[in-house]
Amino acid sequence: MTKPIILIIEDEAAIVAYLQTELKFEDYIVLTASDGDMGLSVFEQNATKISVVLLDWMLPKRNGLEVLRRIRKLNGQVPVILMTAKNDVGDKVAALDAGADDYITKPFEIEELLARLRVSIRRQSKDSPRKYQLADLSLDLDTHRVIRAGQIIDLTQREFQLLTYMMQNSGKILNRDDLLDNVWGLDFDGQYNTADVYIRYLRQKIDDHFSPKLIHTVRSVGYVLRTD
Structure with a gap:
């Protein structure tokens, strides 16, 4: 079974060190970031692999609510638990309205946090598909494997994220802004044709030597993943 991956976005080094120790002891894989910008990066x-985000409210560069809203633009399903010393009902409502799945007030007992993590992971495993299939193309988020017609397709991390997003939205026409916002992030400041370049990379790997073709161009609009 794949180990759950927890992303901790927290600027207090002592808290991060403590959580890392406890979570690794519980057999979680831990990623960390010390400010809002780093957390988004x-x-x-790792958007397709993260099981739960533990997000501090008061962060340097971007506060927790701003980070949360941007995470929700990138991934509407990953569980986010907000950690904060704020305990006013209005603050809790603001956090939940911004897209938090849960809320824990500092200081907290590690047993309570671990219980909330287990609940979030169980709910995620029930609600969110981890495997996608279209014709003879399959994508598995847990094994990070893509197979077409029985052949394993080697993709870069960005290609994998792009294909994941397209398979999650198969049959839906996606324009360049959709792809850039949801795969590269809202702060992407590279070339506007980057999405087109990566679509070409994907076609070379999953379409050029197979039939039927799955990636279709909708002229002047964008791209769609479908079987016809």
């Missing part, structure tokens, strides 16, 4: 690089 780490999340974007």
Whole structure:
């Protein structure tokens, strides 16, 4: 069974060290970030693999609610538990309205946090598909494997994220802004044709030597993944 991956976005080094020790003891894989910008960067690089995000409210560079809203733009399903010293009902409502799945007030007992993590992971495993299939193309988020017609397809991390997003939205026309926002992130400031370049890379790997073709161009609109 694949170990759950927990992303901790927290600027207090002592808290991070404590959580790392406890979570690794519980057999979790732990990723960390010490400010909002770094947290978004780490999340974007590992978006398809992260099981739960532990997110501090008061962060340097971007506060927790801003990070949360941007995570929700990138991935509407990954569980996010907000950690904060704020305990006013209005703060809790604001956190939940912004997209948090759960909320824990500092200081907290590690047993309570571990219980909340287990609940979030169980709910995620029930609600979110981990495998996608279209014709003879399959994608498995747990094994990070893509197979077409029985052949394993070797993809880069970005190609894998792009294909994941397209398979999650198969049959839906996706324009360049959709792809850039959801695969590269809202802060992407590279070339606008980057999505087109990576679509070409994907076609070379999953379409050029197979039939039927799955990636289709909708002229002047965008791209769609479908079987016809």
